[in-house]
Amino acid sequence: MNRRELLIGAGYGIGALSLASCSTAPSAIQSKPSRYSHYQPIKASMRRVTHSVVGLRPFRPEGYRLEAEQLGNKTVVHNYGHGGGGISLSWGTSIVAAQLASKPLSRDIAVLGSGVMGITTALLLAQEGFSVTIYAEDFPPHTTSDIAAAVWLPSSYFDREIVSDKFLAQDTHIIRGAFSRFLTYVNRPKYGVYWHNYHLLLPEVRHFKRPLPGGNDLYPELAASTEDNLFGYPFQSYMKALLIDPMLYLPALLQDALLAGAQLKQTTFNNRDEVLALKEKVIVNCTGLGASKLFDDTSMYPIQGQMTHLLPQPEINYSYVVPTSEGYLYMFPRKGAIVLGGTAVKHAYGTTPDEQLTKDLVAGHANLASKLRL
Numbered sequence: 001m002n003r004r005e006l007l008i009g010a011g012y013g014i015g016a017l018s019l020a021s022c023s024t025a026p027s028a029i030q031s032k033p034s035r036y037s038h039y040q041p042i043k044a045s046m047r048r049v050t051h052s053v054v055g056l057r058p059f060r061p062e063g064y065r066l067e068a069e070q071l072g073n074k075t076v077v078h079n080y081g082h083g084g085g086g087i088s089l090s091w092g093t094s095i096v097a098a099q100l101a102s103k104p105l106s107r108d109i110a111v112l113g114s115g116v117m118g119i120t121t122a123l124l125l126a127q128e129g130f131s132v133t134i135y136a137e138d139f140p141p142h143t144t145s146d147i148a149a150a151v152w153l154p155s156s157y158f159d160r161e162i163v164s165d166k167f168l169a170q171d172t173h174i175i176r177g178a179f180s181r182f183l184t185y186v187n188r189p190k191y192g193v194y195w196h197n198y199h200l201l202l203p204e205v206r207h208f209k210r211p212l213p214g215g216n217d218l219y220p221e222l223a224a225s226t227e228d229n230l231f232g233y234p235f236q237s238y239m240k241a242l243l244i245d246p247m248l249y250l251p252a253l254l255q256d257a258l259l260a261g262a263q264l265k266q267t268t269f270n271n272r273d274e275v276l277a278l279k280e281k282v283i284v285n286c287t288g289l290g291a292s293k294l295f296d297d298t299s300m301y302p303i304q305g306q307m308t309h310l311l312p313q314p315e316i317n318y319s320y321v322v323p324t325s326e327g328y329l330y331m332f333p334r335k336g337a338i339v340l341g342g343t344a345v346k347h348a349y350g351t352t353p354d355e356q357l358t359k360d361l362v363a364g365h366a367n368l369a370s371k372l373r374l
């Protein structure tokens with residue numbers, strides 16, 4: 001299959017919207033300065049590229065796995081398979097996982113994995129007074145969680161055709177719980193969680209059938225408009241959204257977990273028996289895509305995403321997601337980078353950036369930036 005045909009968007013785009021037919025460029029050219037004339041354009045050029053990264057979203061069509069399982073004399077709590085929404089969901093699912101892990105009242109708890117799920121779950125348990133050890137092959141900055149975009153917009157983690165009503169009902173509570181915990185980190189510089197202006201831009205008017213994940217009240221200033229939109233697009237959905245900078249957030253959260261008493265052990269598990277041989281009687285499985293092999297989960301597969309980092313531009317505090325004839329382009333600003341995306345390729349396991357794709361991404365974003373002042 002042609003790689004180009006497989007390029008679809010990140011964040012809001014996948015699953016939440018069906019946009020396969022949106023392939024035309026905007027035709028409207030505005031004759032007067034837009035309300036965004038105070039926005040600065042991103043400087044998208046190959047000379048400003050610092051690096052590209054490829055990450056694998058752990059996707060389960062039925063949604064993430066969040067449940068306890070008894071295996072011999074061990075209780076294993078699963079908290080994995082959050083697809084393209086794991087950063088956003090992290091507090092919500094980890095609170096439930098920590099509650100399940102607390103039930104057997106065993107003092108020692110093993111947490112497998114040191115991505116956003118493992119760290120958040122370990123922090124919660126350590127704060128409750130449990131003796132927690134995080135066992136992981138990789139730690140920040142070398143996990144998938146470090147690669148995430150990461151806009152707070154829980155999406156792309158289930159297939160709406162397959163997911164159960166029960167899952168969706170619980171998911172709403174989880175999303176709302178996650179959001180309220182992230183709010184407590186806003187504007188505390190070491191965590192890198194901050195508000196920004198988010199724009200979804202479409203070449204045609206779209207009527208959304210469902211509220212946004214968790215309810216529209218989680219997205220301040222949410223508004224749709226059909227004129228005077230960013231880059232002159234005919235339709236725009238705008239809101240304030242939280243951005244989480246994983247390069248700041250994950251080390252800060254890990255430090256909190258260590259301060260609360262959690263310990264780290266670099267370990268690679270080759271199979272389930274090695275996991276069950278751990279001394280702890282309660283084990284929380286936060287191994288992301290790794291759970292597929294460890295716990296024989298054949299429903300989970302990767303959705304590969306490539307992103308390119310440019311030198312930072314502190315003056316940028318907006319983001320966009322834009323459909324193109326080949327998929328989507330999205331941009332998220334961080335303190336240390338302008339992050340350009342992106343791709344979503346199902347069942348692709350490679351993690352080496354594609355140089356041509358980097359060039360295409362940069363050219364696509366440069367083209368958009370040139371429309372900012374039209």
Ligand SMILES: Cc1cc2nc3c(=O)[nH]c(=O)nc-3n(C[C@H](O)[C@H](O)[C@H](O)COP(=O)(O)OP(=O)(O)OC[C@H]3O[C@@H](n4cnc5c(N)ncnc54)[C@H](O)[C@@H]3O)c2cc1C
Pocket residue numbers: 010011054055056057058079080081082083084085086087088089112113114115116117118135136137138139143144145146147148149150151152153154267268269270286287288289290291294304305306307342
């Ligand atoms: C390109 C891209 C963009 C994304 N954008 C967003 C976004 O905008 N918003 C959002 O909310 N989410 C986003 N995501 C999704 C998010 O990154 C994931 O859902 C989330 O990081 C999953 O976290 P995790 O802790 O479950 O897994 P991981 O971060 O993958 O951590 C897994 C941990 O388990 C360990 N492990 C695995 N197997 C083993 C083993 N056998 N032995 C020992 N240790 C093991 C690993 O070493 C690691 O420590 C994006 C993802 C990608 C790839």
